[in-house]
Amino acid sequence: MEYVQPVQSTPIILAENLTKVYQAGRLQVTAVRDVSLAVEPSEFVAIVGPSGSGKSTLFYLLGGLTQATHGRVIIDGVDFATLSDAERTRLRKHRIGFVFQKFNLLPTLSAMGNIEIAYAVSGRTEGGKKVPLDRVYLDHLSDLLSIQGRLKHRPAELSGGEQQRVAIARALITRPAIVLADEPTGNLDTKNSEAVLQMLLRSNRELGQTTLMITHNPEAAAIAGRILHMRDGEIVSEESGSRSGMVTPGLRSAATVV
Ligand SMILES: Nc1ncnc2c1ncn2[C@@H]1O[C@H](COP(=O)(O)OP(=O)(O)OP(=O)(O)O)[C@@H](O)[C@H]1O
Numbered sequence: 001m002e003y004v005q006p007v008q009s010t011p012i013i014l015a016e017n018l019t020k021v022y023q024a025g026r027l028q029v030t031a032v033r034d035v036s037l038a039v040e041p042s043e044f045v046a047i048v049g050p051s052g053s054g055k056s057t058l059f060y061l062l063g064g065l066t067q068a069t070h071g072r073v074i075i076d077g078v079d080f081a082t083l084s085d086a087e088r089t090r091l092r093k094h095r096i097g098f099v100f101q102k103f104n105l106l107p108t109l110s111a112m113g114n115i116e117i118a119y120a121v122s123g124r125t126e127g128g129k130k131v132p133l134d135r136v137y138l139d140h141l142s143d144l145l146s147i148q149g150r151l152k153h154r155p156a157e158l159s160g161g162e163q164q165r166v167a168i169a170r171a172l173i174t175r176p177a178i179v180l181a182d183e184p185t186g187n188l189d190t191k192n193s194e195a196v197l198q199m200l201l202r203s204n205r206e207l208g209q210t211t212l213m214i215t216h217n218p219e220a221a222a223i224a225g226r227i228l229h230m231r232d233g234e235i236v237s238e239e240s241g242s243r244s245g246m247v248t249p250g251l252r253s254a255a256t257v258v
């Protein structure tokens with residue numbers, strides 16, 4: 001008798017019983033409560049939930065930007081807790097591209113400077129040698145994000161939509177294995193939201209990136225393959241997004257170009 005072996009997949013992001021308790025004076029706030037979650041390589045997962053439900057806290061935990069009170073985060077088989085601060089920073093810079101709701105661009109640098117410095121600190125090397133920034137790839141990203149003509153400007157001289165598009169280029173220039181985005185379209189109008197979502201989707205498909213996006217916008221969430229719902233610090237339900245079937249009308253072009 002023949003056995004069909006189940007395909008063994010290893011999650012690239014694994015969270016086990018994650019809990020985060022903030023101490024606010026004498027008050028304790030449990031922002032994330034016993035969350036376990038596995039994300040497979042190349043998955044596009046959206047996390048939705050009301051304000052205060054713990055989405056950003058989960059984002060910080062998964063990205064190694066804050067430490068869990070209980071539980072652990074394993075990225076590509078490596079447990080964050082077993083790493084020194086320096087090693088954790090290195091893993092983060094090598095493997096994860098972050099997109100923040102408030103862009104977090106450095107105000108004194110131009111858009112180009114912001115992208116270049118992110119690339120430089122990621123410290124990409126090959127055979128012990130630094131790998132120079134791929135200008136062709138930067139042109140490709142800038143073109144897709146329509147920021148070509150804006151790269152010499154500082155963040156204060158850019159609109160919110162432009163700043164977020166620069167922030168996306170900054171996150172993607174290192175070709176990270178994982179992209180974590182916290183409300184990437186939170187401050188954007190429909191047109192800019194679509195540009196940002198298209199880029200995340202395209203990058204996820206072209207580079208096989210694992211993408212985890214927090215959003216409160218159901219239309220944005222619908223582009224994901226899987227949608228997780230958070231409430232009071234817990235993941236309370238899960239559903240399939242349109243990537244596993246139907247495509248949101250406004251985003252049809254995004255889903256078909258790649
Ligand atoms: N540094 C902190 N100290 C104390 N409490 C905090 C801290 N950061 C967040 N919290 C609390 O933890 C809970 C979850 O916050 P979090 O920012 O993760 O929510 P969120 O789902 O991202 O909300 P939003 O949609 O408004 O961004 C909230 O009750 C918040 O007040």
Ligand SMILES: [Mg+2]
Pocket residue numbers: 055056057
């Ligand atoms: Mg938040």
